[in-house]
Amino acid sequence: MSVENVIFAIQFLRMKKKKTLTIHDLARELNYSASTISRALKNHKSISKKTTQLIQKAAKEQGYRPNSIAASLRKNKSKTIGVLVPKISRPFGSNLISGIETEARKKGYNVIISQSNDSITNEIANAKALFDSRVGGIIASLSMETQNTDHFNQFVDQDIPVVFVDRVPKDFPSYHVIIDNYTAGYRATEHLIEQGCKRIAHFAGSQHINVYSERRRGYVDALKKYNLPVDEELIIYMNSLSFEEGQQCTEALYNLASPPDGIFSSNDTAAVSAIIYLKKSGYKIPEDVAIIGFNDDPISSIVEPALSTVYHPAQKMGELSTRRILEHSGNEGAEIAKEISVMDTHLIVRASSLRKSTPIQ
Amino acid sequence: MSVENVIFAIQFLRMKKKKTLTIHDLARELNYSASTISRALKNHKSISKKTTQLIQKAAKEQGYRPNSIAASLRKNKSKTIGVLVPKISRPFGSNLISGIETEARKKGYNVIISQSNDSITNEIANAKALFDSRVGGIIASLSMETQNTDHFNQFVDQDIPVVFVDRVPKDFPSYHVIIDNYTAGYRATEHLIEQGCKRIAHFAGSQHINVYSERRRGYVDALKKYNLPVDEELIIYMNSLSFEEGQQCTEALYNLASPPDGIFSSNDTAAVSAIIYLKKSGYKIPEDVAIIGFNDDPISSIVEPALSTVYHPAQKMGELSTRRILEHSGNEGAEIAKEISVMDTHLIVRASSLRKSTPIQ
């Protein structure tokens, strides 16, 4: 058996794994240097038209695919956006990500996702992982537990753009993409007042999270504006705003001596749970209790009566966040310390809050 | 101005961007070679305990973070799983991804997502992008349009494990993670028959997609088994199984001379749209029409009457798919041509199909 044969045998065993074509393979074959191949493939002007075409043609024919890992290493940054959200499987999370993915892929960026499950420990670990893979930017929505955001400093230090979405920290030199939660909370409450509610309860979330404290602030101010008393008994602070928690809290709420005739919930899930609980308990919605939620989740238009809610542009927020990252990546060292983008939102009035019997104006 | 000053000035301008610590920086500082640092950080046995501890301590103190891009390049594969689904924002998509992310992160893998929006063009482009970023494995659920899967060959050629989930191709040498759609369709239909339905319609999806053709096959066989006629007029082939399409098709269906008394829908969205349409039209659910859907989306337990459906373990399927990838990556060149994992599912019977008035047994 000759040496030739041995080599052949080994190669045969490895045949399954075809070697991927590199820029150097093309260089050798076409009698050009790797640099020229690289430049030709990117339409660099210093390479002649003829050569460029020849190289591109050969690359295409032979199915050359660039190794973006190598490019990333060399350029010390990857065309990748890291995403850090509490939960992917919630409508907000998946719509946000869908928006990010759509916009990112348009520009040739990949999207790496991670979820904190509302745990700060996970959030920190995920931030590390995203950093290690040298993402070109990061889009984050904070976990319920997050009070300190030091784990995002590493990105700023490297001039890696950070965009906080929806649940954002108070002070952090980065991009923010949010909605006006205060005004939304105000308008939602005002709407209930206009529908004749006198005693309006509020399902609140953790108050160190901006979205929940702002919604609460809007709620309180609307009551004050219309000279309604602010009764702390009617503000229910929930941990998760889950369906189960919503049911329990509603039950407690309606065991009060004087239960509310309206509920502004900080999310749709809890609002829907209230609707279901109250209907079962014999209350009429919206006649006895008018209800408005937040987010416009799919369930809100399915429940009966259909839930009034605040539209939350999750998909659009994802798209805008991505654009912010890409803009920043375009002009390195942009001198932006902080930029807040407030996206549009509006009430969606459905049956759960519309008392046809009491037209206000 | 001395040269020193010039350099200082330049460095000052760049100060914003702190240099990241590399293995070589540590090597220089600790008087070891880069190889030793690298090995020590991975607890390689050829490095003494003392040195290992010393190096790990220094690395930790100085906040060293490995550049996983560099590692990926050298090892020619990344600890990254690529995901390709039709739509992230649908419950199935987001739950699947959630499962993938959970399992992947546990093992230190990143997850890159992409959505085809049910377009074959996007699917091909996304497959390319995932290949270019040299993912360690790929998990895919086919688009509605996909009939040819050549764009997945590049992964097989490189021995990059491919897992198809839910919507899978007929013949492809890879892992498959599915449910038994035939049996599920059979049981769902059987359930309606047991509830006294005699004329059962079926909302079907594109028949070149395995999940829809299998469900249809189960439906047909159940009818035959119970000696009910198979009326092609009652099998509605939809394109998207969307809410709107569901409503339109339901309308057409109930304009027939003899409309059905039961509907087995291939998804929950269309089933819910039928419930809402029929209720509005004065039909009683389940007395006049018993309905069962597929997937167990959140809306199915919110709609009234609550929708009976087939449980779809999306999250679990994501977790298992990920495990398949990791197993394969563990033992290179595993001789697996094809492996099909069928996950458990079951009926969830709710009010929309439960005719208390007609207990069969």
Next chain:
DNA sequence: AAAAATAACGCAATCGGTTGCGTAAAATTT
């Protein structure tokens, strides 16, 4: 025609870990 400018490409370092192989020193065996 000489000088200058431009076009078209190659060289070689670089990004930051990883790893096969080599080697000196220490430990163990005979």
Next chain:
DNA sequence: AAATTTTACGCAACCGATTGCGTTATTTTT
């Protein structure tokens, strides 16, 4: 004590693309 093995580490190539700088050949300018 000599021979052998083991321990602990370094050298240098490597992964594949990118890019500053340099070098011819060609074209343009004066």
